[in-house]
Amino acid sequence: MTVRNGTSASEVIDLRGLVPGPGENANGSAAGAGNDTVYGSSYNDLIQGEAGNDLLYGFDGNDILVGGNDSDTLYGGAGGDSLLAGSGNDHLLGEAGNDTLYGGAGNDVYYHSANGGVDLINDDKSEAGNPGYGGGSADIVYFTNVAMADLAFYRPPSSNDLWISSTADFADGYLNDGVIIQDFYLGGNNVIESLYSSDNYVFNLSSLL
Numbered sequence: 001m002t003v004r005n006g007t008s009a010s011e012v013i014d015l016r017g018l019v020p021g022p023g024e025n026a027n028g029s030a031a032g033a034g035n036d037t038v039y040g041s042s043y044n045d046l047i048q049g050e051a052g053n054d055l056l057y058g059f060d061g062n063d064i065l066v067g068g069n070d071s072d073t074l075y076g077g078a079g080g081d082s083l084l085a086g087s088g089n090d091h092l093l094g095e096a097g098n099d100t101l102y103g104g105a106g107n108d109v110y111y112h113s114a115n116g117g118v119d120l121i122n123d124d125k126s127e128a129g130n131p132g133y134g135g136g137s138a139d140i141v142y143f144t145n146v147a148m149a150d151l152a153f154y155r156p157p158s159s160n161d162l163w164i165s166s167t168a169d170f171a172d173g174y175l176n177d178g179v180i181i182q183d184f185y186l187g188g189n190n191v192i193e194s195l196y197s198s199d200n201y202v203f204n205l206s207s208l209l
Contacts, residue, residue: 010034010052015041016059040065040077053088062097066127071106084127089136094119102127105135110192112179113144114166122182124189134189141179141192141205148201153208160185162208164195185209 016039033051040047042060049056050068058065059077064084067074071088078096085092087105094101098117101110102125110121121141124134141164143151152170154163162185165178183190187209195203 011036013038015039015045015047017041044079068127086127102129103136103139104133107136107138107140109140109142110179111142111144114146115177117177118175119179120182121179121192122190123192124183132189136189137193139192140194140196141181142196143198145198147199148197148203149199151195151197155185160190162205181205 011034013036035052035054036049037055038047038049038057040058040063044061045058045063047056047058047063048066048068049072051070053070054067054072056065056067056072057075057077058081060079062079063076063081065074065076065081067085067088067090069087071090072085073091074083074085074093076083076094076097076099080097080099081094082100083092083094084102085104085108089106090103090108092101092103092108093111094116096116100120103110103123104126108123110119112119123139124131126133146166150166151164152167154170156163160183162181163175163178165175169175169177181192191206193206195205
């Protein structure tokens with residue numbers, strides 16, 4: 001793995017054009033403290049924001065973006081990405097591909113666009129994937145280009161997950177493009193409290209419990 005790290009200052013780290021070492025397919029960056037902006041490469045990147053209010057871009061490849069402490073914004077880009085926000089009021093955008101989004105503590109916003117694949121959301125897991133690290137009472141899932149009248153909700157049999165997608169997507173009986181809120185029906189910190197649609201409608205997801 002080719003690595004380009006930051007310092008304690010606020011800075012811009014650009015991995016675009018960076019090529020992994022022989023026999024490798026990944027790049028890495030640990031931004032350090034400060035409010036940093038990190039641009040990933042077209043390969044599989046591991047980008048760690050660490051302390052500070054960071055802006056992380058994965059771009060192409062199957063990337064892992066780790067926000068760390070404070071309020072971060074994570075853009076997955078193309079590919080199957082993992083966005084692990086940590087503590088703070090974070091913004092998570094999986095973008096194209098089937099992505100995994102962990103918001104952790106704080107009031108987080110998860111964005112989904114139609115034709116963006118399936119995003120698996122868990123608001124209670126830590127960056128390491130351990131449960132019991134959630135929190136916040138005003139988490140949001142935001143469908144950026146789907147109106148409320150076009151959305152549908154589904155709970156699979158014997159599951160605690162909530163599926164949300166367009167009625168057209170559910171027409172074949174499968175979830176092809178939408179979000180899965182993992183363990184939503186267990187309540188507590190697993191709950192995303194609100195859904196925002198593209199036509200500025202706000203729906204209280206807690207009412208589904």
